[in-house]
Every structure is written in C-alpha cells, then in structure tokens.
Amino acid sequence: MSQKKDLVEELHRPARRNYPRRRVDVRGLDETWQADLVEMIPYARENGGYKYLLTCIDIFSKYAWTVPVKSKTGKDIAEAMKSILSKGQRVPKHLHTDRGKEFYNKDFEAVMNKYGIHLYSTYSNLKASIVERFNRTLKNIMWKQFSLQGNRKWPNIVSKLTSDYNERKHRTIGMAPVRVTQKNEKDILKTRFAQRVGSVSRKFKIGDKVRVSKAKHLFEKGYEPNWTTEIFTVRRVARTDPVTYHLQDYLEQPISGCFLRRRTFKSKACGRLPRGKSYQETWRSGLC
Known part of the structure; x- marks a missing residue:
C-alpha cells in the first residue's frame, strides 16, 4: 500500500507550466529563418479573397518578409515562399516552422530542395517563438493603420508596413534589421549573441529513471495526474542552454x-497504475 501511495504522490506532483525554454542559438546572417502563417480569414471578403499572410524572419538580423496568400494549400504556400527566395540574394541554411501540413508537403519540399534549405520543426506545443513575436508586432502596426484608414484592407499595405519594420531600430540587435550585413555580423555576434560564461548545471545523468510532465491545456482538469505513468531512462545529456x-x-x-x-x-516509486490509454495519447514529445 505504501508503494502505491508513493506512486500516486509522484503522478500528482505539481508540474510547472512556465519555465525558461531552450534558446535559439544562431551564429550569423541567414543561418536560420522561421516561418509562420497568420490567419486573416474574417477580413477575406473585403480583401479579394486573401485569407492568410505568410511571414518569415531571419533569426540573427530580425529582417522579415511577408506575402499575402489566398489559401493554405501546399501549392500556394510553396509559391509564396518561392517569391520570397527569388526576390533577393538571401537564402537560409535552415527553416524552422511548426509541423503544419502547409509546410510539410511535396510542393513545399520541392522548394526547399531547390534552394538547398533544411526544413525542421521542434517537438513541442510551443511554436517558432521569434516569428510569432514578429507577427504580434506586425499585427499591432497593421491594426493601427486599420483605425487610420477606416477599414481592414491589408494586402495593399502589408509590404510597406513590413518595410517600415525592417528600417526601424530593433532593440535586440541595436540597429535596424535592414542594416545588418556580413560585414558587421561579427560585431553583432560579440555584443548581442555572446555565449554565457559559466558551468552548465546537470540535474540528471545517463541511466537515471525519470517521469515526464504531461502538456495540459489551459482548461484541462488540474486534479488529473500531471506526470506519465511510464518511467523513462536518460540516454543522453545535451550541453545546451538550458541543459536538455x-x-x-x-x-x-x-x-x-x-x-x-x-x-x-x-522517479523513486516503482510500478504503474492501471490505465486505459497508451502513453502516446496522454503526453507530448520533448521540447528542443
């Protein structure tokens, strides 16, 4: 009975929802871009059927691109991405997106292969945070413009708004994104992206037995178990910031x-409680 009680205590142990995530680490211009799709569906009728806005941002320079699109089919998103890549001389080595079908399809894959871009996603209920931050900034600017013009027509203004963003000083890099070049990227790297000095704290070692937090949504019941019934083994410790x-x-x-x-x-308690679902149904993959 004592062993079962210990197990129940572990499964219902409080789980933190907000904590420092692994930082996006880039070493230069166009090393990694992030892309996302902004929904503008409610305003499609007054905007010629345009329902979405493809947004891209270079993580290092914070330079952004935007393209209005009418649908989220693989073909339309691939064409929009191709238009960004063909506009100038800039092509990323990596492209980070969520795992949506608009990015994972044969048409978009063909564009990635044509330009030699590595497409990847992280296994998390969180998405590409930097491009989402840009989306919020752009929408804030856009909605101010809506108030000025008295309507919500956006395809004809989004290019100018994006250009204004790129020419405005960005707090993180200390200059406007448009001014970041290969000539000054080393200076930016030294001042803004210098590695933190200090030892990395490792909580677990290889072979340790651990439980994993379930990714609950906002309105899920708080009294349900917070941790997996399955016990997993640490197979590798990655020296990231923070450690993963x-x-x-x-x-x-x-x-x-x-x-x-x-x-x-x-985990200190052995065994597991009876359950009706497999663990794949009750927890999410790791966060990179």
Whole structure:
C-alpha cells in the first residue's frame, strides 16, 4: 500500500507550466529563418479573397518578409515562399516552422530542395517563438493603420508596413534589421549573441529513471495526474542552454525530441497504475 501511495504522490506532483525554454542559438546572417502563417480569414471578403499572410524572419538580423496568400494549400504556400527566395540574394541554411501540413508537403519540399534549405520543426506545443513575436508586432502596426484608414484592407499595405519594420531600430540587435550585413555580423555576434560564461548545471545523468510532465491545456482538469505513468531512462545529456535530456522507453526505443529539466523529475516509486490509454495519447514529445 505504501508503494502505491508513493506512486500516486509522484503522478500528482505539481508540474510547472512556465519555465525558461531552450534558446535559439544562431551564429550569423541567414543561418536560420522561421516561418509562420497568420490567419486573416474574417477580413477575406473585403480583401479579394486573401485569407492568410505568410511571414518569415531571419533569426540573427530580425529582417522579415511577408506575402499575402489566398489559401493554405501546399501549392500556394510553396509559391509564396518561392517569391520570397527569388526576390533577393538571401537564402537560409535552415527553416524552422511548426509541423503544419502547409509546410510539410511535396510542393513545399520541392522548394526547399531547390534552394538547398533544411526544413525542421521542434517537438513541442510551443511554436517558432521569434516569428510569432514578429507577427504580434506586425499585427499591432497593421491594426493601427486599420483605425487610420477606416477599414481592414491589408494586402495593399502589408509590404510597406513590413518595410517600415525592417528600417526601424530593433532593440535586440541595436540597429535596424535592414542594416545588418556580413560585414558587421561579427560585431553583432560579440555584443548581442555572446555565449554565457559559466558551468552548465546537470540535474540528471545517463541511466537515471525519470517521469515526464504531461502538456495540459489551459482548461484541462488540474486534479488529473500531471506526470506519465511510464518511467523513462536518460540516454543522453545535451550541453545546451538550458541543459536538455534525450530519453528512451522501457524497450530502449528513443523518444522523439529532447526534454528540459522542468519537464522531467527523477522517479523513486516503482510500478504503474492501471490505465486505459497508451502513453502516446496522454503526453507530448520533448521540447528542443
């Protein structure tokens, strides 16, 4: 009975929802871009059927691109992405997106292959944070313009608004995104993206047995178990900032993604409670 009680205490242990995430680490101009799709569906009728806005941003320089699109089909999004890449001489080595079908399809894959871009996504209920921050900034500017013009017509103004953003000083890099070049990227790297000095704290070691936090949504019941009934084994410790852990299940099969310390804890209780669902249905992959 005592063993079962210990197990129940572990499963219902409080789980933090807000904690420092792994930082996006880039070393130069156009090393990694992020892309996202902004929904503008409610205003499609007064905007010629345009329902979406494809947004891209270079993580290092914060330079952004935007293209209005009428649908989120793979073909339309691929064409929009191609128009961004063909406008100038800038092409990223990597493109980070969410795992939406608008990015994972044969048409978009063909564009990635044509330009030699590596498309990837992180296994998380969080998305590409930097482009989403840009989306909020752009929408704030856009809605101010809506108030000025007395309507919500946006395809004809979004290019100018994006250009204004690129020419405005950005707090993170200390200059306007349009002014970042290969000549000054080393100076920016030294002042804004210098590596933090200090030892990296490692909570777990290889072989430790851990449980994983379930990714609950806002309105899910707080009294349901917060942690997986399954116990996983740490198979690798990644020296990232903050430290992340790669896990494997009891069959020694690797688990997709990597996990932050706040999403795991070392288990002391053995065994598991009866359940009707497999673990794949009750928890999400790691956060990289």
